[in-house]
Amino acid sequence: MNAGMGVIHSERPPHDIQERGGRQEIIQLWINTPGKHKMDQPMYYPLSSEDTPTLTTEDKRVTVKVQSGELLGLKGPIPAMSPVNAATLEFRKGAKISIPLPLNHNAFIYLLDGKLTVDTFGLVEGLHAVVFKNDGEGITLEALEDTRVLLMSGQPLNEKVVAHGPFVMNSETQILEAMRDYQMGKMGVLIEE
Numbered sequence: 001m002n003a004g005m006g007v008i009h010s011e012r013p014p015h016d017i018q019e020r021g022g023r024q025e026i027i028q029l030w031i032n033t034p035g036k037h038k039m040d041q042p043m044y045y046p047l048s049s050e051d052t053p054t055l056t057t058e059d060k061r062v063t064v065k066v067q068s069g070e071l072l073g074l075k076g077p078i079p080a081m082s083p084v085n086a087a088t089l090e091f092r093k094g095a096k097i098s099i100p101l102p103l104n105h106n107a108f109i110y111l112l113d114g115k116l117t118v119d120t121f122g123l124v125e126g127l128h129a130v131v132f133k134n135d136g137e138g139i140t141l142e143a144l145e146d147t148r149v150l151l152m153s154g155q156p157l158n159e160k161v162v163a164h165g166p167f168v169m170n171s172e173t174q175i176l177e178a179m180r181d182y183q184m185g186k187m188g189v190l191i192e193e
Contacts, residue, residue: 002033002081006167006178006187007042012187027110027150029086035159035170039082045078053077061095062143064088069153071099083155091116092142099151100138107132107139107153 001009013024033040051064053074066076069085076086083105089097091114098119101107107117113126119140124130126147132139141149160170167178183188 002043004040004042006181008188008190010190010192012148027105031084032157032161032168033081034157047078051177057097061092062097063090082157085153087151089149089151091147093143093145096142098138101153103137103155104155105136110150112148115144116147117142
C-alpha cells in the first residue's frame with residue numbers, strides 16, 4: 001500500500017480467523033516516500049503468493065520471492081516511489097546463496113524463523129535482524145536449519161524526516177497539516193464489520 005496523502009486502514013485479522021486455522025502472520029514495514037510523492041493518491045497493490053515472481057535455486061534448496069524491485073533477475077510487481085527491493089527467502093537446512101545488491105542501497109534481513117550464518121558477520125537466529133554496512137556488493141547467507149528470511153534494500157532518500165505517530169513528512173508544518181487532514185476526515189473512514 002502507498003499511503004500517499006493519507007488513508008485509514010486496518011490490519012486486524014479477518015472475523016473468521018479461527019475457521020481459517022487461527023493463525024495470521026503479518027510483517028508491517030513503513031518505507032518513507034520521497035517528498036515529491038507524499039501527496040499522491042493512496043494506492044493498494046494486492047499480491048498473492050501465487051502471483052509473486054519466484055526463483056528456486058538449481059539444487060532446490062532456496063526459494064526466492066520478489067515482491068518489489070529487482071533481485072536475481074526477478075522483477076517484483078509492486079511499484080515503489082524510490083529504488084527499493086523487497087523479497088522473502090525460504091532455505092532448507094544447509095542451503096547457501098549469494099545475492100548481489102546495488103552499491104548505493106542500504107540493506108537488512110530479518111529472520112522470521114530458523115538460523116543462518118551471514119558471511120563476514122556470523123550467526124543469526126530467528127526473530128533477529130541484521131543491518132548491513134553499505135560497503136559491499138551483496139550478501140551471502142547459509143542456513144543452519146530450515147529458515148525464512150525477509151530481505152529489504154533501498155536507496156537512501158537523503159531528505160529531512162519529521163514523524164509524529166503514523167505521520168511521516170519532511171517538515172513540522174506538513175505534520176500539522178497531515179494531523180488536520182486526518183481530523184477533518186480527508187483520509188477516509190474505517191468501517192469494520
